[in-house]
Each structure stands twice: as C-alpha cells, then as structure tokens.
Amino acid sequence: MKTCAELALAAAALLLPALASAGLFGWPEPPLPAGTQAEPVAERIVFNGLDMRARVFRSSQGVQDIVDYYRKAWNGQVVVNKVGDATVIGHRDGDYFVTVQVSAAGSGSKGDIGIVDVASAPKQPELGKGLPRPMGSKVFNDIAYPDDPVPARTVAMRNSLSPQQNASFFRERLAGDGWKPAADGRCTDDGCVLSYARGDGKMTLVVARAGDGQSQVVINVQQP
The missing domain is CATH 3.30.310.80 (Kinase associated domain 1, KA1)
Structure with missing residues (x-):
C-alpha cells in the first residue's frame, strides 16, 4: 500500500501540468491550432508600463478557423473585435490577459499573440522617464x-x-x-x-x- 507521501506526490505529478498551463505557476502558454508555427518576439517586453510576452505566428488555417479554435479552447470566454484588416481575440487568464491578433496571409493566416501581466500593472506609469523631452511633449x-x-x-x-x-x-x-x-x-x-x-x-x-x-x-x- 502506498504511503500518504507517495499518494501526495502522485497527485502533484498529475496536477502540476494542468496548473502550469493555467498560468498558476507563471505565464500562461496559449494553445496553438494545428498547422500553426509560432516564434517569440522577445523574452520580455515592458509596453507602457505593462509587463508582457509576445510571439508571432503563421498558420495554414484561415482567420475564421483561428477565431473558432480559440472560442472553443477558451470555452467561449473571449472578446472578438475587428481592428483594421485584423481580427483580435481577447481572453482573461487569471492574472494575465491574452490577445491573438490575426489577419489573412495567402491561403492561411498570420498574426501575433500577446500576454500581459495585468495584476502587476502600475496604475499611472511614467512614460519616457529618465529621457529628456521638450516642454509640451x-x-x-x-x-x-x-x-x-x-x-x-x-x-x-x-x-x-x-x-x-x-x-x-x-x-x-x-x-x-x-x-x-x-x-x-x-x-x-x-x-x-x-x-x-x-x-x-x-x-x-x-x-x-x-x-x-x-x-x-x-x-x-x-x-x-
């Protein structure tokens, strides 16, 4: 018979991957549709005071296929908007907000995935701090x-x-x-x-x- 410690370790082994993918131990890892290749833009970006990660992707799937995929992957908990020629899918994942911006490219699509740490975002970031700027800029x-x-x-x-x-x-x-x-x-x-x-x-x-x-x-x- 397994000891309590062994049972606890076995349970942890089962739970850790799920918790990690949910972003409870760090940045979430959004899933990718089949036929999609993604590459990081930078390990870390601080955009107007917001800590974020970003990846670019290309996919053999079309724009609507990408939208439908994320609607299903995120159980319908998404906001979808048109921004120019692109479609932006937004989803809150715990302390993070994920956006997928996708547009048509040939017979498939291309775009980027941004993940923002909204929990640690400063309320009033001082943009341009430490750099000179003319009065009125x-x-x-x-x-x-x-x-x-x-x-x-x-x-x-x-x-x-x-x-x-x-x-x-x-x-x-x-x-x-x-x-x-x-x-x-x-x-x-x-x-x-x-x-x-x-x-x-x-x-x-x-x-x-x-x-x-x-x-x-x-x-x-x-x-x-």
Whole structure:
C-alpha cells in the first residue's frame, strides 16, 4: 500500500501540468491550432508600463478557423473585435490577459499573440522617464526589452516644435547628459536623424513632421 507521501506526490505529478498551463505557476502558454508555427518576439517586453510576452505566428488555417479554435479552447470566454484588416481575440487568464491578433496571409493566416501581466500593472506609469523631452511633449509609447542580449528601449512622443527645433533641444540636453554625437546629424525640411554614444550605450533619434503643426520624435536607446 502506498504511503500518504507517495499518494501526495502522485497527485502533484498529475496536477502540476494542468496548473502550469493555467498560468498558476507563471505565464500562461496559449494553445496553438494545428498547422500553426509560432516564434517569440522577445523574452520580455515592458509596453507602457505593462509587463508582457509576445510571439508571432503563421498558420495554414484561415482567420475564421483561428477565431473558432480559440472560442472553443477558451470555452467561449473571449472578446472578438475587428481592428483594421485584423481580427483580435481577447481572453482573461487569471492574472494575465491574452490577445491573438490575426489577419489573412495567402491561403492561411498570420498574426501575433500577446500576454500581459495585468495584476502587476502600475496604475499611472511614467512614460519616457529618465529621457529628456521638450516642454509640451506627449509621450505615447515607451517600449523596453530589458532581457534582450543588448537591452533596448524605444520612446515615441509628439510636440508642436519643428524637427529643427527638436534637434536643437536634444543636442543641448544630451550633451549635458554626457551623450556625444556618433555621426553627423542630418536634417531636412521634413525631419532629422541624430546618433549619439555614451560609453557602451547608443542612441538614435528620428524626428519627422506628423501633420497639424506637430512633430513626432522616436528615441531608440541600446544600453549593454
């Protein structure tokens, strides 16, 4: 006769895979339909303060087949919306929210799967923290890849300055922060491209007119 300890271990062996797939011991692993190949975009992404994982996929199945698959896999507990040419399927899995965005590709489909840790999301993330920005700028994206071999971060903002005014602001502020030009800056009437280095770090700024008297600034920082 098995002891209580042996019975407990046997029960745990049966339960652990189910608990893991449900996300109780970490990030959930959404199932994939037959004929679907997925690859990770990054091990970890912090998107506007939200900790997330992402994968891209291609499938021999069509868009409606993908939607029907996830409706069944998630017992109908989904929200389905059209976003442009894509269909987005959303599902809450414990402390995580999973989205599958799919669109037609040839005879099959392609898309991406995003998993967001909603439980640990900050209520008011400070987008653009630690980077200079002209007065009146509105930061709308702050995306970091902290676990990549070379950690990277991309910050995007809009403001009412011209590309040349933005370029002058960043030249002055970045010089004060120890960033040195890594190449000659290039400016035209419609935009500017600036490159900087500080130690092993690299920074690229792209400024472009965005219409309505606005400019868009995209800053990419790579810091080993």
